[in-house]
Amino acid sequence: MSQRFTRSRIAIAATATIVVAALGTFGAIRVNASAPAHAEAQMAPEVDVANVLNRTVTDWQSYSGRLEAVDRVDIRPLVSGTIVSVNFKDGQLVNKGDVLFVIDPRPYQAEVDRTAAQLAATQARVGYTQSDWERAQRLIADNAIAKRDYDQKQNDAREAAANLKAAQAALETAQINLGYTKIVAPVSGRVSRAEITLGNIVSAGASSPALTTLVSVSPIYASFDVDEQTYLQYIGSARSGGSVPVQLGLANESGYSRSGTIASVDNRLDTSSGTIRVRARFDNADGALVPGLYARIKVGGGAPHPALLVDDVAIGTDQDKKYVLTVDAENRVSYRNVTLGQQQGNLRVITAGLQPGDRIVVNGVQRVRPGATVRVHIVPMTDDSDPNAEGANANASNTNGSKAAPVAQRTASKETNS
Structure with missing residues (x-):
């Protein structure tokens, strides 16, 4: 058992x-x-993928130009003499009518006094000759005076009247020259340094050296040359009173800090360069813009229209073609030819090749090939022109539920780690 x-x-x-x-x-x-x-x-490579942006945009054209003052005056003396006063500091803001220089007025005051005395003598002569001629008119009616004497008195009266006008003109000229001894600002603006200082003798005339220069401050012009297509498409309407928006950026600015409008367009196209000169007008109340500065000009035109935008760094070049890598719902990579439009900040308008809702590789393009399967990490499309871009980046989440960093930040981080 x-x-x-x-x-x-x-x-x-x-x-x-x-x-x-x-x-x-x-x-x-x-x-x-x-x-x-x-x-x-x-082993599938991980890439950053972002959805194509669908946004309403306005087309802009970018140009380079220089700032110019609306009014620029070379201050030159209109009378000769010794400078006895300089009434401004270098670079000072002055108002229209402010006295800048004073030339010794004493010789010109003496000339005013002399011509005034000459005018008084001439006025007395006119009174005497007029009375003498009136008396001769009464005598000639009674044949009590010779015709020759009558004609002489009439001529003396007319000559005295002419001399009176000459004396009046001489006095007016002397007074004008006396006024020129005070050199005043013809416009409001910023004055340069005094090229000729106290005690120096200056001569009058357009060929004389400039005492200083004066430029207006606000508003200010930006002059630039535009091509024929831009003129025909956008700027031509400014001639008929249309308002064409313009934006201005300085050399030390990454964006465009000021807005203005087209003020004038030249009357002819330069056939040698195929461009036309355009002048835009900007407010400069703070005086930060100085004539002669380099300016980046952005000209806008046309009606706002919907457009697809992608990060410019996600666009590749294949010989003469532009392309992006798209990722489908099964995380497979595809090669897509695209046609580029205008740039909007760091985004590029895509006019053909993409559809709303497409996803493109924005970081890690060098690690994948068309047809490959990838591990997708969703990130927001970098957009420095969108004021809410930082908030969108902070709130965006990847497929694992963690917060996604902006494309540029993630790229820098990966480069640092490598």
Whole structure:
């Protein structure tokens, strides 16, 4: 009995061992079968992917130009003499009518006094000759005076009247020259340094050296040359009174800090360069804009229209073609030819090749090829022209539920880690 029980226990143990061995073998087969697929998924490269932006935009054209003052005056003396006063500091803001220089007025005051005395003598002469002629008119009616004497008195009266006008003109000229001894600002603006200082003798005339220069401050012009297509498409309407928006950026600015409008367009196109000169007008109440500065000009025109935009760094070049890499719903990469439009900040308008809702690779393009399967990391499309871009970047989440960093930030981080 005991031997039979022992053999039964041995048989049961053997059967259990066979079953366990079979289950282990089956599990090993399943693990070995799924291992290549899991390994392949782990080896797929990870890339940053962003959705194409769909936004209403206005087309802009960019140009380079220079700032110019609306009014620029070379201050020159209109009378000769010695400078006895300089009434401004270098670079000072002055108002129209402020006295800048004073030339010694004493010789010109003496001339005013002399011509005034001459005018008084002439006025007395006119009174005498007029009375003498009136008396001769009464005598000639009675034949009590010779015709020759009558004619002489008439001529003396007319000559005295003419001399009176000459004396009046001489006095007026002397007074004008006396006024020129005070050199005043013809416009409001910023004055340069005094080129000729106190005690120096200056001469009058357009060929004389300038005492200083004066430029108006606000508003200010920016002059630039535009091509024929831009003129025909956008700027031509300014001639008929249309308002063409313009934006201005300085050399130390990454964006465009000021807005203005087209003020004037030249009357002819330069056939040698195919451009036309345009002048835009900007407010400069703070005086930060100085004539002669380099200016980046952005000219806008046309009606706002919907457009697809992608980060400019995501666009690749294939000989003479532009392309992006798209990622479909199954995370497969595709090559897509695109046609580029205007640049909007760091985004580029895509006029053909993409559809709303497409996803493109924005970081890690060098690690993938068309047809490959990738691990997708969703990030927001970098957009420095969107005031809400930082908030959008902070709130965006990747597929794992973690917050996604902006494309530029993630790129810098990966470069640092490598």
